[in-house]
Amino acid sequence: MQTSYPRQDIKVLLLEGVSASAVEVFHRAGYSQVELHAKSLPEDELKARIGEAHIIGIRSRTQLTAEVLAQAKRLIAVGCFCIGTNQVNLGAARLAGVPVFNAPYSNTRSVAELVIAEAIMLLRGIPQKNAQCHRGGWAKSANGSYETRDKVLGIVGYGHIGTQVGVLAESLGMRVIFHDIETKLALGNARAVSSLDELLERSDVVTLHVPETPATQLMIRAEQLAKMHAGAMLINASRGSVVDIEALATALREGKLAGAAVDVFPLEPKGNDDAFVSPLVGMDNVILTPHIGGSTLEAQDNIGIEVASKLVRYSDNGSTLSAVNFPEVTLPEHPHSRRLLHIHRNVPGTLSRINELFSAGNLNIDAQFLQTDSEVGYVVIDVSADEAQANALKAQMAAIPGTLRSRVLY
Ligand SMILES: NC(=O)C1=CN([C@@H]2O[C@H](COP(=O)(O)OP(=O)(O)OC[C@H]3O[C@@H](n4cnc5c(N)ncnc54)[C@H](O)[C@@H]3O)[C@@H](O)[C@H]2O)C=CC1
Numbered sequence: 001m002q003t004s005y006p007r008q009d010i011k012v013l014l015l016e017g018v019s020a021s022a023v024e025v026f027h028r029a030g031y032s033q034v035e036l037h038a039k040s041l042p043e044d045e046l047k048a049r050i051g052e053a054h055i056i057g058i059r060s061r062t063q064l065t066a067e068v069l070a071q072a073k074r075l076i077a078v079g080c081f082c083i084g085t086n087q088v089n090l091g092a093a094r095l096a097g098v099p100v101f102n103a104p105y106s107n108t109r110s111v112a113e114l115v116i117a118e119a120i121m122l123l124r125g126i127p128q129k130n131a132q133c134h135r136g137g138w139a140k141s142a143n144g145s146y147e148t149r150d151k152v153l154g155i156v157g158y159g160h161i162g163t164q165v166g167v168l169a170e171s172l173g174m175r176v177i178f179h180d181i182e183t184k185l186a187l188g189n190a191r192a193v194s195s196l197d198e199l200l201e202r203s204d205v206v207t208l209h210v211p212e213t214p215a216t217q218l219m220i221r222a223e224q225l226a227k228m229h230a231g232a233m234l235i236n237a238s239r240g241s242v243v244d245i246e247a248l249a250t251a252l253r254e255g256k257l258a259g260a261a262v263d264v265f266p267l268e269p270k271g272n273d274d275a276f277v278s279p280l281v282g283m284d285n286v287i288l289t290p291h292i293g294g295s296t297l298e299a300q301d302n303i304g305i306e307v308a309s310k311l312v313r314y315s316d317n318g319s320t321l322s323a324v325n326f327p328e329v330t331l332p333e334h335p336h337s338r339r340l341l342h343i344h345r346n347v348p349g350t351l352s353r354i355n356e357l358f359s360a361g362n363l364n365i366d367a368q369f370l371q372t373d374s375e376v377g378y379v380v381i382d383v384s385a386d387e388a389q390a391n392a393l394k395a396q397m398a399a400i401p402g403t404l405r406s407r408v409l410y
């Protein structure tokens with residue numbers, strides 16, 4: 001059967017150097033119009049380009065705000081080729097009938113390994129020693145250098161990354177404590193503490209693994225840094241908004257903290273050609289990395305495959321399994337029917353209006369799937385109809401008040 005909208009006409013726009021593995025997945029599935037950009041786009045260009053795209057793929061830099069999404073008239077889905085989805089206005093996307101997919105685990109291990117490497121480097125004072133050697137200095141001394149063994153690692157946010165960090169840290173002999181807003185199963189000998197304050201007071205190294213939410217915004221400010229013991233260290237590979245970076249710079253300058261490793265910043269350059277500016281630049285005891293916690297070839301390759309496959313599946317079949325902002329529906333194949341998708345505001349009576357169209361047309365519904373959340377309803381109908389009938393039904397469904405998006409798949 002023909003798709004009502006041929007795959008070769010579907011425009012896929014991939015930004016921020018999404019892995020070539022994603023392009024391969026689209027090509028293999030018959031999507032030939034795939035455009036790949038190494039950077040994020042300036043807002044004006046993004047607004048223009050998203051207007052033409054059916055599928056957009058981004059990483060952490062591109063902000064899909066409500067204003068940007070308002071230009072996305074043809075958009076059927078968003079792929080975040082990363083874990084975090086805070087860069088997308090998920091509510092606005094949902095109300096535009098656009099599901100958002102991500103890769104919740106594919107770079108977990110990469111972040112955890114970097115954090116462990118940084119904890120070791122910070123405890124040994126390597127950033128300072130490295131900087132001095134580069135300047136022709138020679139600081140051979142054990143002062144300020146420690147083994148990881150028996151040191152306390154405090155993990156804030158004991159989710160996928162936090163738990164991996166904890167497991168790796170225990171294998172080095174570290175003592176792991178954690179703080180999370182949810183009750184979490186402690187792995188190995190890790191122990192939950194009663195509050196963030198307790199964690200800050202007890203830890204030699206604090207590492208942050210929370211998502212960006214209103215509650216984690218500036219979670220670590222001067223007040224929290226003051227609670228850490230003198231000579232402690234901070235690692236932030238979560239989001240730049242979680243730490244007050246000026247307060248961190250002050251704590252490091254004043255010697256309250258012995259070191260820090262920071263991968264994420266309140267303001268990050270759009271791409272590799274743009275300048276990086278931060279109050280932490282030039283501090284010998286700080287490891288600065290350009291948001292590469294998840295940037296290993298293995299992780300990027302896997303993320304490309306995972307997210308592109310989810311996008312292709314939604315585009316071809318309508319399944320929203322693991323969408324982060326949308327009613328989830330897992331759908332079987334539909335070899336003998338045409339499939340119609342209808343996304344609408346969840347108001348009483350919409351489903352009966354849809355069904356009336358089918359009975360008025362005397363068309364047999366082969367299967368129907370419905371999932372709703374408080375705001376949005378997603379109904380999928382497999383019907384024995386020819387192409388003209390399916391397209392006519394789609395047009396009638398699109399005219400139902402409250403319709404957000406409708407499509408015919410076959
Ligand atoms: N630097 C990088 O390249 C990368 C950064 N990340 C960041 O790391 C974050 C965490 O990733 P995952 O571990 O996969 O997420 P996750 O969702 O598995 O874990 C996050 C944990 O934080 C907890 N949490 C949420 N709000 C909290 C609060 N206010 N106080 C304490 N705990 C809180 C949650 O309950 C959850 O257990 C992502 O949201 C992303 O922002 C993720 C991947 C790569």
Ligand SMILES: O=C(O)CCC(=O)C(=O)O
Pocket residue numbers: 059060061081082083084085107291294295
């Ligand atoms: O690799 C990226 O661009 C972003 C990684 C990240 O922060 C995430 O996965 O949430």
